[in-house]
Amino acid sequence: xxxxxxxxxxxxxxxxxxxxxxxxxxxxxxxxxxxxxxxxxxxxxxxxxxxxxxxxxxxxxxxxxxxxxxxxxxxxxxxxxxxxxxxxxxxxxxxxxxxxxxxxxxxxxxxxxxxxxxxxxxxxxxxxxxxxxxxxxxxxxxxxxxxxxxxxxxxxxxxxxxxxxxxxxxxxxxxxxxxxxxxxxxxxxxxxxxxxxxxxxxxxxxxxxxxxxxxxxxxxxxxxxxxxxxxxxxxxxxxxxxxxxxxxxxxxxxxxxxxxxxxxxxxxxxxxxxxxxxxxxxxxxxxxxxxxxxxxxxxxxxxxxxxxxxxxxxxxxxxxxxxxxxxxxxxxxxxxxxxxxxxxxxxxxxxxxxx
Ligand SMILES: Cc1cc2nc3c(=O)[nH]c(=O)nc-3n(C[C@H](O)[C@H](O)[C@H](O)COP(=O)(O)O)c2cc1C
Numbered sequence: 001x002x003x004x005x006x007x008x009x010x011x012x013x014x015x016x017x018x019x020x021x022x023x024x025x026x027x028x029x030x031x032x033x034x035x036x037x038x039x040x041x042x043x044x045x046x047x048x049x050x051x052x053x054x055x056x057x058x059x060x061x062x063x064x065x066x067x068x069x070x071x072x073x074x075x076x077x078x079x080x081x082x083x084x085x086x087x088x089x090x091x092x093x094x095x096x097x098x099x100x101x102x103x104x105x106x107x108x109x110x111x112x113x114x115x116x117x118x119x120x121x122x123x124x125x126x127x128x129x130x131x132x133x134x135x136x137x138x139x140x141x142x143x144x145x146x147x148x149x150x151x152x153x154x155x156x157x158x159x160x161x162x163x164x165x166x167x168x169x170x171x172x173x174x175x176x177x178x179x180x181x182x183x184x185x186x187x188x189x190x191x192x193x194x195x196x197x198x199x200x201x202x203x204x205x206x207x208x209x210x211x212x213x214x215x216x217x218x219x220x221x222x223x224x225x226x227x228x229x230x231x232x233x234x235x236x237x238x239x240x241x242x243x244x245x246x247x248x249x250x251x252x253x254x255x256x257x258x259x260x261x262x263x264x265x266x267x268x269x270x271x272x273x274x275x276x277x278x279x280x281x282x283x284x285x286x287x288x289x290x291x292x293x294x295x296x297x298x299x300x301x302x303x304x305x306x307x308x309x310x311x312x313x314x315x316x317x318x319x320x321x322x323x324x325x326x327x328x329x330x331x332x333x334x335x336x337x338x339x340x341x342x343x344x345x346x347x348x349x350x351x352x353x354x355x
Pocket of ligand 1: 062063064065090091123125127153181218244245246268269270271273274295296297298316317318319320
């Protein structure tokens with residue numbers, strides 16, 4: 001992929017084809033459609049890294065939403081993961097975590113919730129995971145058989161733990177990149193890594209020094225100025241940014257007069273997150289020259305187009321997987337159809353078009 005500034009220049013000279021697409025990505029009259037096969041969906045998410053991170057299309061499964069347990073439970077043989085750009089299994093921590101008390105979901109079924117018109121999804125899983133040792137010894141062996149790109153998602157509770165966990169991954173096959181979940185507290189002062197440019201820089205730097213693989217920093221949404229954190233992550237060696245994680249939120253059970261979630265507060269995802277994330281992607285893409293992966297409320301190809309036009313190079317689908325595990329497969333097919341109908345051959349023609 002060309003650096004952002006090149007893409008921006010290209011966009012200026014591509015205005016005639018931009019004008020053929022409506023803001024929702026549908027075709028305007030007079031646009032020449034092309035065949036589906038003529039659409040080139042591949043993108044490089046780490047153009048500055050010697051290994052690069054070429055993925056076949058820009059649609060990935062977001063961490064924590066890969067199957068019902070975050071590690072692929074419920075994914076069937078018919079769901080050919082090779083049709084997706086990448087899969088990010090649930091974040092692992094240094095030691096296993098049991099997670100938060102039940103209830104962990106509001107609504108209890110995202111599928112039913114959506115059917116009943118609920119657009120706000122909350123979860124309070126509390127990063128339940130088997131720990132990095134178990135993941136590296138067991139899970140990653142399966143990942144090699146997925147036929148797609150896999151990112152290992154890690155989270156540490158100190159800078160040294162980020163370094164230690166990354167060092168543990170050296171030489172372990174099964175994944176092609178490391179995504180840092182920075183929505184986690186630093187034990188030294190309780191502050192979230194992703195809430196501070198300094199802590200973000202320190203975590204990225206610790207990981208960067210212990211791996212040559214592409215490193216993606218996944219940013220938190222609830223910060224006063226996302227650009228300063230994004231710049232800090234890139235200056236410390238992040239090859240790409242994932243924007244964003246869930247927004248802290250809660251719901252109250254009026255009958256019981258208490259919070260709905262066992263963890264009291266949780267993370268907001270789904271449709272309600274999309275406009276927030278879009279704004280963060282838009283702002284960030286104006287200040288960094290690495291690829292941005294947009295995440296938040298993507299349920300259909302139209303939403304992917306919104307993120308691409310805001311400046312993202314690729315996207316991750318989260319909550320939609322919990323409505324249907326087929327969602328990302330449908331989204332990638334629909335995206336190809338939309339682009340073909342609008343005569344768009346390459347994603348570069350759309351990336352940042354709304355800026
Ligand atoms: C049930 C659930 C579990 C999640 N677990 C993780 C996680 O382990 N690590 C992480 O980085 N993000 C996690 N996320 C956040 C998602 O990866 C994604 O950033 C967020 O949900 C926004 O995307 P969406 O609106 O498409 O769901 C989780 C989200 C959900 C809904």
